[in-house]
Structures are given as structure tokens and as C-alpha cells.
Amino acid sequence: MKKVIALLVAITAISCGDKKNSYNDIRSSVIEVITSPVYESSNDNTDLVFADYLGDVKPDSVSFGEGIVVREGLHTDLALTFEMEDVEDKMYAPFVSHITLWTDGIRNDIPVYKSTSKTFPIYYYGDANNENVQLKGEFTNWAPVDLEKEGNKLVYYATVPQGKFQYIFMKDGQEERMTGQENDIVSNGMGGFNRIIDNSSKATPAQLSYGEILDEGFTFTTSGDLDNVLVLYENQLVETTKQGNTYTVNLPEKDFSNRTATTQLVRVYASDKNGRTNDLLIPVQNGQVVKDPSQLARNDFHNQVLYFMMVDRFLDGDPSNTKPVDDPEILPQANYKGGDLAGVLQKINDGYFEQLGINTIWLSPITQNPEGAYGLWPEPRTKFSGYHGYWPVSSTKVDYRFGDEKVLKELIDAAHKRDMNVILDYVANHVHEEHPVYKKHPEWATNLYLPDGSLNTERWDDQRLTTWFDTFMPTLNLEDPEVTNVMVDSALHWVTNYKLDGFRHDATKHVPEIYWRTLTKKIREQTDRPIYQIGETYGSYDLIRSYVSTGMLDGQFDFNQYDAAVSAFAKADNDYSNLTETLLKGLEYYGHHHLMGNISGNQDRARFISYASGDVKFDEDAKAAGWTRDIGMSDESAYDRLGMLQAFNMTIPGVPVIYYGDEYGSIGANDPDNRRMMKFDNLSQRENQLRELVTQLVKMRRNSMSLLYGTTEVVVENGGLLGIKRSYFNEETIVFYNENAVMLNIAGKAQFENQEVTTLNTLESDTNYQVKARNFAIIQTKNKEK
Numbered sequence: 001m002k003k004v005i006a007l008l009v010a011i012t013a014i015s016c017g018d019k020k021n022s023y024n025d026i027r028s029s030v031i032e033v034i035t036s037p038v039y040e041s042s043n044d045n046t047d048l049v050f051a052d053y054l055g056d057v058k059p060d061s062v063s064f065g066e067g068i069v070v071r072e073g074l075h076t077d078l079a080l081t082f083e084m085e086d087v088e089d090k091m092y093a094p095f096v097s098h099i100t101l102w103t104d105g106i107r108n109d110i111p112v113y114k115s116t117s118k119t120f121p122i123y124y125y126g127d128a129n130n131e132n133v134q135l136k137g138e139f140t141n142w143a144p145v146d147l148e149k150e151g152n153k154l155v156y157y158a159t160v161p162q163g164k165f166q167y168i169f170m171k172d173g174q175e176e177r178m179t180g181q182e183n184d185i186v187s188n189g190m191g192g193f194n195r196i197i198d199n200s201s202k203a204t205p206a207q208l209s210y211g212e213i214l215d216e217g218f219t220f221t222t223s224g225d226l227d228n229v230l231v232l233y234e235n236q237l238v239e240t241t242k243q244g245n246t247y248t249v250n251l252p253e254k255d256f257s258n259r260t261a262t263t264q265l266v267r268v269y270a271s272d273k274n275g276r277t278n279d280l281l282i283p284v285q286n287g288q289v290v291k292d293p294s295q296l297a298r299n300d301f302h303n304q305v306l307y308f309m310m311v312d313r314f315l316d317g318d319p320s321n322t323k324p325v326d327d328p329e330i331l332p333q334a335n336y337k338g339g340d341l342a343g344v345l346q347k348i349n350d351g352y353f354e355q356l357g358i359n360t361i362w363l364s365p366i367t368q369n370p371e372g373a374y375g376l377w378p379e380p381r382t383k384f385s386g387y388h389g390y391w392p393v394s395s396t397k398v399d400y401r402f403g404d405e406k407v408l409k410e411l412i413d414a415a416h417k418r419d420m421n422v423i424l425d426y427v428a429n430h431v432h433e434e435h436p437v438y439k440k441h442p443e444w445a446t447n448l449y450l451p452d453g454s455l456n457t458e459r460w461d462d463q464r465l466t467t468w469f470d471t472f473m474p475t476l477n478l479e480d481p482e483v484t485n486v487m488v489d490s491a492l493h494w495v496t497n498y499k500l501d502g503f504r505h506d507a508t509k510h511v512p513e514i515y516w517r518t519l520t521k522k523i524r525e526q527t528d529r530p531i532y533q534i535g536e537t538y539g540s541y542d543l544i545r546s547y548v549s550t551g552m553l554d555g556q557f558d559f560n561q562y563d564a565a566v567s568a569f570a571k572a573d574n575d576y577s578n579l580t581e582t583l584l585k586g587l588e589y590y591g592h593h594h595l596m597g598n599i600s601g602n603q604d605r606a607r608f609i610s611y612a613s614g615d616v617k618f619d620e621d622a623k624a625a626g627w628t629r630d631i632g633m634s635d636e637s638a639y640d641r642l643g644m645l646q647a648f649n650m651t652i653p654g655v656p657v658i659y660y661g662d663e664y665g666s667i668g669a670n671d672p673d674n675r676r677m678m679k680f681d682n683l684s685q686r687e688n689q690l691r692e693l694v695t696q697l698v699k700m701r702r703n704s705m706s707l708l709y710g711t712t713e714v715v716v717e718n719g720g721l722l723g724i725k726r727s728y729f730n731e732e733t734i735v736f737y738n739e740n741a742v743m744l745n746i747a748g749k750a751q752f753e754n755q756e757v758t759t760l761n762t763l764e765s766d767t768n769y770q771v772k773a774r775n776f777a778i779i780q781t782k783n784k785e786k
Contacts (some may be wrong), residue, residue, distance in 0.1 A: 022107045028254045029235035030057065030103050033524070034265060035110040036550045037591065038099070040084050042117035042159050045071060048099060049079045052551025053110065055521055057103060065097035066228070068112060084114045094228045095205075095271035098237065109237045110550075111230055111269050113276060116162035118199050124154040124169060137167025137194075138560075141539040143461030144170055161542070162201055162275070163585045166194035186578060189567030191619045203274040209711060210280065210729045213289045217250040218729070220268060220280055230269040233284075238266075251287055260529055263290065263300050267593075281593035281709050291729070293703050298359050298419050299501065299530040301554060301595050301655070302708050305698050306423075307353060308362040308504075309660035310603055311402055312336055312387040314678045315343030321401050324385065327373040331382040333672045341366065341403035345411040352680070353420060356663060356691075357698030360421040360532075362504055364603070365389030366408070368397045370432050374472050380627060388603065388675070389425070390506060391432040391473060395490035405497075412499050423502035423532060424494055428487050428519075429510045430473045437486065438474050444483045445474035461539070465512055478515045488519045495527050508535030508547055508556065516552040534597050534655070541589045548590065555595035555655065561586055562599050569644045570612040572637070574720025574739050583652060583724075584714065592712060598649040600642075601659040603675060607668045608645055612638035616669050626673025639665050639686045640774045643693050644737055647776050650697040651707055651726065651735045658698075664691040696771055704780060706731040733780045 029035075031053050040046045050059060058077050064070070071081040084093040093114050101108040124133050124147055134144040135156045147154035158167070166186060169176045178185060178193040185193045206226060211219030222245050231238050231249050234256070240247045249266070256264060268280035283290040283300065290296065296303045316322055316338035324335040344363070347353065353361060369386030370393050376383055389399070398404050415422045431438050438445060446466035450456050459467040468475050478484050494500055505511075523531050535556040537544045544560075547553050564582035568575065590596050601608050606622035613635040616622050625631065642665055649656040660666070660678055664687040668674040683691065701707045710726035710733065717723070722737040771778040 022105075023237065023239050024252050025106065026253055026255050027106050028256050028258070029108045030054065030106060031108050031235050031550075032259060032261075033530075033550060034267075035108070035232075035235045036548070037111040037113045037269070038549075039113045039545070040082075040115040042115050042161070045081050045083060047079055047081050048110070049517070049551060050101065051078070051521060052517065052549065053101060053108065054103065055525065059101040059103055059108075060105075061102045063100045063102065065094075065099070065112070065230075067093040067097050067114070068099060082112075084112070092273065095276045096228050096230060096269045098230055100237075107236055109230075109232055109235055111232065111267075114271075116199075116201075116275065117159050119157050119159045120197055120199070122156045122158055122167070122197065126154070126171075128152055128154050132172050134170040134173075135167055136170060137197075138165045138540050139167070139197075139542070141461045141464075141543055144173075158197060160197060160199050162199055162588060164200060164581060165197050167197060168194050187567070187575075189563060189571075189578070189618070201275055205275040205277050206270070206272050207711075207713075208268060208270060208277050208280050210282075210727060211246060213291065213729055214248070214250070216287060217248065218266075218282060218289050219246055219248050221246050222270065222277070224272060226270045226272050226277070228271050230267075232267045232269075234264045234266075251284065253287070261299065262297055263295075276588075278587070278592045278711060280711070283709060289729075291705065293705055293708060296708075298421050299532075301530070301532050302593065303702065304360045304421065304532070304655050305358055305650075305702060306360045306362050306597065306655060306657040307356070307358040307660065308364070308602070308657060309344065309678065310339070310364045310388060310675050311341065311344065311366060312339040312364075312389075313675045314339040314660060315347060315680070316340060317342030317344070317346045318403065318407075321403065323401055325371060325373055327383065327385075329381075329383040330373050330385055331380065334377075334382050334384040334387075336385055336387045336401055337677055339677070340401065341398075341407045341411050345407060345414055347680075348411065348414045348418065348420070351418075353415075354418055356658075356695050357702055358658070359419065359702070360423060360501070361415060362423050362657070363425060365392065365425045365427055365506070366398055366402045367392040367427070368394040368399045370434050374432075375470060377627065379624075386432070390427055392427050393432045393434045394436070395427075395431070395487070396493045408498060416499065421501035421532070423504055423534075424500050425504045425506060426491055426494065427506045428476075428478070428491060428515060429507040430469055430475045433472045433474060437476075441483075442474075444476055444480065446477050448474075460510075464510055467510065469507075475510065479512045481514065481518075484515045484518050488515065488522055491519055492522055492526060495523060495531055499529075500531075501529070502532030502534070505533060505535045505553070508553070509537040509539055509543060513547070513552065516547060520552055532595075534595070541585065545589055548594075548596075555590075555597060557597040557599055557602070557657070558586055558590075558654065559599075561596075561654075565645055565648055566608055566611060569641045569648070569737075570608060570638075571618075572612070572641060572739050576717050576720070576722040576737065580714055580717045580722065583712075587653065587712060593653055593709065596654045597657045598652060598654045599657045599659060600645060600649060600662040601674070603659075604671060605674065606670045607666060607674050608662070609633075609638045609642045609665045610667050610669060612641040613667075614638075615667065622670035623673075626669030626671070631667055631669050631673060633667055636686050639690050643690060643773050644775045646694050646697055647735065647771070647773070647778065648737070650701040651724065651733065651778065653712055656698075656701065658694070663694040664688070693771075693773060700771060700778070700780070704731065704733055705729075706733045706780070730784045731780070731782045732784050733778060735776060735778050737776045739775060 067084045069085050095114045097112045099110045136144045139160050147156045184196045188194045206222045206224030209221045264284045266282040270277045322338035369391045373383035412422050457468045533553045535553045564579045568579035606616045610616040615631050706726040706728040710728040713725045715723040715725050724735050726733045
């Protein structure tokens with residue numbers, strides 16, 4: 001029997017259990033965006049904010065799946081606080097359950113995940129009385145924390161979810177140095193080692209697989225017995241029938257006439273006594289399962305391939321607005337180069353992005369930046385202009401050096417005519433000191449100096465929500481609702497005055513949740529189209545995920561995944577263990593069909609290819625390297641390894657993101673060397689080959705249902721061989737990575753020199769797509785017999 005709570009302001013209370021015939025109600029959920037799972041907090045108190053799902057609508061009542069208990073006295077007309085407890089007949093709380101918000105008799109279902117977190121003591125056995133020891137790790141956002149004294153030992157109690165997590169001790173502010181012979185350590189990817197805390201599952205949950213497509217639904221199978229199954233059709237539970245290990249889903253008739261999207265989503269969540277299974281995601285149109293990617297629209301978020309360019313460094317399409325800051329203290333690398341919106345528009349019209357297969361263009365910030373020189377780099381001495389766009393002096397005006405309102409609208413229209421999205425990089429956390437908001441309201445900024453007198457700049461973790469990026473860039477106190485509302489309205493300007501399709505949000509972790517909730521709510525109220533929002537957060541998995549939910553962002557860039565991929569592919573050491581662990585941890589954390597961004601690089605990192613070629617060292621200051629020497633190309637095998645990274649991003653769950661120039665292998669150390677002018681012509685043979693390969697990979701992804709919506713399975717990872725399989729009903733794609741030359745036997749075996757994988761049954765029917773390169777191979781099978 002389901003537990004039911006009537007809200008304090010509820011108009012009508014409901015009895016125990018779901019409303020009669022609610023599963024067959026033709027009315028669709030009033031929530032028009034996907035209700036992402038709510039993760040139970042590790043402290044047993046988890047909040048569910050109704051406005052995240054219903055806006056200003058209040059639910060009539062709320063009902064709960066098994067295992068969910070509302071904290072007494074902690075429910076109002078705005079939110080409720082709950083925890084998950086053991087179910088009597090199972091002696092444990094189910095790992096998957098749900099909460100239903102009822103509105104006018106319509107069910108609106110939200111999946112809920114039980115916490116897998118445990119607390120572990122981490123001991124330091126040195127001299128507890130005389131040593132200044134701290135600890136930092138993934139679970140502290142890599143910020144140093146103090147240990148407690150416990151007898152003659154020092155201890156830190158770490159609460160971590162399922163998986164393995166890295167940490168390291170610090171003595172007198174210096175990281176400990178390990179030889180590599182210690183127990184329970186792993187390479188940090190930078191020439192050193194980190195310690196490991198292991199909260200891995202002791203038993204593997206059952207796995208779900210796609211079954212068959214039916215006339216009005218589908219089947220799915222499980223590898224073991226399940227104790228709880230949720231099938232949601234656009235946020236509403238639907239019934240299933242079970243025979244053996246096969247479940248059948250018949251989709252009920254629903255009225256989606258109020259929806260702007262043409263594609264609806266069916267999600268399958270399940271659990272057994274060992275934990276959550278993988279989840280399934282099935283796109284549906286007109287009540288039929290989508291079989292062909294050509295049916296998908298550009299605003300089906302899983303179908304996106306992003307291309308990020310720094311506008312000033314892309315193409316100068318209008319020389320009349322090329323106006324570098326006239327200050328001799330700025331070296332050319334740190335000044336405006338002339339790239340503009342007209343240049344981006346020119347390349348849209350030339351078909352550059354279409355030829356590459358891109359369907360989403362991400363523009364760096366284009367708001368007005370200052371006229372003067374700011375900041376300082378010591379050697380060689382230089383100040384900087386705001387060519388990058390991240391120092392706004394206006395939050396709504398287009399910088400004249402990039403163009404104007406007219407050319408921006410032309411750019412968006414041209415992209416839409418070619419079935420491409422345009423998303424904008426937007427800065428909310430801070431403004432430049434010349435911004436009118438700061439001049440008028442200096443009290444809206446956080447304090448530049450802390451109570452101890454120290455400067456509150458670049459305190460990324462211990463002062464996460466207040467730190468300034470520099471002394472001329474005030475951070476706004478967005479925890480103040482007045483400040484948040486003003487800055488949200490500025491952001492809304494870009495999606496209400498322009499037909500933009502989304503935002504990339506800068507410095508997400510430095511902005512409080514009230515801002516993201518307010519912005520997302522207003523976007524849904526004031527726009528008539530899907531708006532994709534992706535954030536930038538460096539930090540722990542918990543911190544990153546805390547901003548990804550129905551009421552806030554759709555995804556964030558997965559920097560943890562990128563770091564593991566750089567280490568695995570750029571080093572060419574035939575070790576994919578950490579990459580595999582990170583991939584699986586990401587699926588566990590963000591979901592098996594998440595919308596996290598998988599990047600090839602970005603404006604704040606040295607170019608991958610320059611690490612791979614050895615021209616930038618892993619253990620050096622990459623920014624200093626770019627200023628003090630010319631970074632060239634000393635090992636052309638780096639093009640092959642960048643191809644591996646691109647193949648990896650294009651074949652795993654998430655949204656692939658190409659940083660401009662990575663399609664051909666632009667070289668460079670860190671900022672600003674990683675922001676060289678884009679090249680379109682006079683590419684070398686290797687650069688042309690890489691661009692052709694990336695084009696092939698992008699088009700393969702966009703034409704593959706298994707790569708867009710498939711399950712993910714690591715079929716082999718040992719001896720320098722990594723194999724990943726993606727499956728969607730009768731389509732299967734397998735990707736193999738190996739530093740040595742790849743030999744594929746079409747009879748059904750994959751050979752990597754003397755290694756054979758014979759248990760994959762990769763080619764039971766016609767193979768109609770293959771991609772082969774020096775270091776990887778992709779086999780795709782369509783119309784595969786089950």
C-alpha cells in the first residue's frame with residue numbers, strides 16, 4: 001500500500017494508493033520536462049522542492065512508493081523532506097522508488113534513488129602531536145581539510161557513495177610523494193600517485209537490455225530477478241507485464257497536444273537487492289518507438305553534437321569591427337584578433353558545420369567587455385584585454401567588436417534553417433568593476449577581504465560562493481534574492497529577445513542554487529521551446545551532480561571523465577583501467593543516459609594533442625609553457641591519439657563537445673596559447689586526415705540509435721585492450737581501443753595483435769558500418785538477430 005500525505009494547503013486529500021485508472025488516464029503529465037531522479041542525501045534528509053517540477057502550481061496531494069518516509073513536520077506547500085527506510089518484507093529499503101505529485105487528478109511521477117553512501121575512517125599513522133597534516137581528495141573537491149586527533153592517530157571520516165575515490169595526504173602544505181609501491185594507490189595522470197578509498201559494490205545488480213519493438217510498445221529483459229521496476233512515459237508510471245525475465249510495456253494512449261517537443265521519452269528504472277540496475281531510455285513519436293535517428297529533431301538533447309568556438313579566435317568576417325585594445329602593455333596573444341559573429345555566420349553559410357556533422361554551435365560570451373587592459377602575467381610581462389568575453393561590463397549588450405543584434409539574429413536564423421542549434425556562453429557569477437550593476441550597487445558584491453584580512457580571490461573551494469576571480473571582477477552575492485532576480489532577468493534577455501536554444505553557464509559551482517532554480521523556472525514560463533542548459537563545475541561528483549536536476553541544469557561538463565581520458569589516450573601506456581572506472585562511475589552518478597558534456601578540450605586547458613605529442617609535459621605549468629617557448633608538433637602519432645579521444649567521446653553516453661580546432665589538431669599550451677586563430681585552409685596531410693576522421697565519427701554517432709540511446713557495457717579491459725558495447729534493440733556498436741595496430745576479423749573475432757576476443761558475437765548479421773583507425777576500430781551491426 002502506498003503512503004499518502006495531503007499537503008497543508010491541499011484542496012482535496014486522497015486515499016491510500018493511486019487514483020483509480022490513473023495509469024490509463026489520457027491526460028499527460030503537467031510537467032513538460034523530464035523528472036530526473038532525486039538522489040537520497042547521505043544524511044537521510046532529502047528535500048523535494050515542488051516548484052522545480054510544477055512552477056507556481058501547488059500539488060493537490062502527494063503519494064509515495066515503498067520505502068519512502070516523510071520527515072514529520074518537514075512538509076509544507078512548497079517542499080517536503082523525506083528519507084528511505086527498510087521495507088518490512090524485504091528487510092532493506094529498495095534502491096529505486098518514486099514520489100507522485102497529483103494535480104487535478106493527473107499523476108506526475110518522480111523517480112527516487114536510495115543513497116549508496118558509506119562513511120569510512122581514513123587514518124594517518126604519523127606523529128599526531130608534531131605533524132601538520134591535512135587531506136584532500138575527490139570527496140573534498142580537492143580542497144585541504146584538517147584531520148581529527150584520535151588517540152595517537154589522526155583521522156578523517158569520509159562519506160562517499162558507491163565507487164572508488166582518490167585522495168592524498170598533505171604535510172605542511174605539501175602533497176606527500178609516493179613511490180608507486182604502496183598499497184591501494186592509483187596513478188594521478190600527472191606523474192604521481194593518489195591513495196584510494198574503495199566503496200565498490202560487493203555484488204553486481206542485474207542488468208537491463210532492450211528486447212523487441214512492438215506495434216504499441218516494446219519489451220526489455222533483465223539478467224536477474226528484480227524487486228522494483230519503474231517505467232515512466234513522459235513522467236507518468238505505466239504498467240508492465242512479466243514473463244520470465246522479459247517485461248512487456250504497452251504504451252497507453254496519451255494527449256501530448258500541449259507539448260512543443262515531437263519526441264516523448266520512456267524511461268525504465270529498476271533495482272534488486274544488490275542495488276540499482278542500469279536504466280533504459282526509449283524515444284517515442286506518435287506512440288511508436290523511434291527506430292531511425294533521422295526522425296529526431298535538433299532539440300532532442302541526446303541528439304546533440306556541440307562545437308565550441310572562442311568567437312574572437314574563429315574567423316574575422318567583418319574587418320571594420322577589428323579593434324584591439326590600444327595599450328602597449330598587452331602582448332598580441334592577449335589582445336583581440338578580430339574574430340566575430342560575422343565570421344561564424346560566414347562559416348554557417350559556407351556549410352562548414354554541416355559538413356562536419358555539427359548540429360549545435362556554442363558561442364563564447366559576446367556581451368560587452370571593457371575597453372582597457374587588466375590583469376598581469378609576469379614573464380613575459382603582459383596585461384590582458386577582454387577578448388574572451390568573460391569580463392562583462394554589460395549583461396545584455398552585444399560587444400561591438402563581435403557585431404550587433406542584427407548579425408546575431410541572422411546567425412541564429414541561418415543556423416536554424418540548417419537544422420542547427422545555437423547556445424550562448426553566459427556569465428552570471430561576476431561582473432567587471434565597470435559594470436553598471438556594480439557601480440550602482442557595490443553592496444551587491446561579496447567581500448573582497450575575509451575576516452582574517454586575507455584577499456578573497458581564487459579561493460575556489462573554501463570560499464566557493466564568495467571568492468572573486470580577480471580584484472577587478474566583483475563576485476555578486478546571488479544568495480540575495482534581489483540580486484538573483486536582476487541577474488536572472490539579464491540572462492532571460494538572451495532567450496526571449498533572441499531564438500537561442502540554450503546556455504553554457506560559466507563558473508556554475510560559484511553560483512548558489514537559488515539562482516539556477518529561479519532562472520530555470522522563468523525560462524520555462526517565458527519561452528516556447530526546449531532550452532538546453534549545461535554548466536561548468538570543477539570538483540567532486542556530488543558537487544557536480546548537485547546542480548543537475550529537473551529544477552536546475554540539464555548537465556555539466558564531465559571534467560573527471562576528460563582528465564581520465566587525457567591520461568589514458570595521451571600517454572599511450574596501454575592502461576585503460578582508470579578510464580574504465582571513471583566511465584562506470586559517471587554512469588552510476590549521472591545516469592546511463594545523462595546529458596553531461598564530453599569535451600575534446602576547452603579554453604582553460606592545454607590542448608590534448610600537445611600533451612600527446614610530448615610538447616607540453618604533464619608535470620609542468622602549462623600556462624607558463626605557452627608564454628616561454630614555442631609549442632610545436634614533435635610526434636605526429638599524437639594525431640592518432642586525438643582521434644582515439646574523439647572516438648571515445650562520440651561513442652559513450654553524454655553530449656560530445658568539440659573545442660574549435662580539435663577536429664584537425666590545433667596545438668598549444670594553456671591560455672592563451674590554446675586559443676590560437678582557427679585554421680580552415682592549408683592544413684597538413686595529418687590535419688586533413690584527422691578532420692576527415694572526426695567528420696566520419698560525428699556522422700556515425702548522429703546516425704546510430706545505439707550510440708544515442710543504447711545501453712553501455714565494458715566487454716573487455718585488460719592488457720592494453722578496451723572494448724565498449726552500446727546496444728539499442730536490434731542495433732549494436734562495439735568500439736575497441738589499443739595502442740597497437742588494429743586487425744579486425746569480420747567472421748566475428750576482434751584481433752589486437754596476439755590478443756583475441758572471441759566471446760562477443762559481434763557480427764551475427766550484416767555489418768553495415770565500420771570505422772577503422774590506427775588505434776581503434778568501430779563495428780556497427782544493424783538488424784541484429786536477438
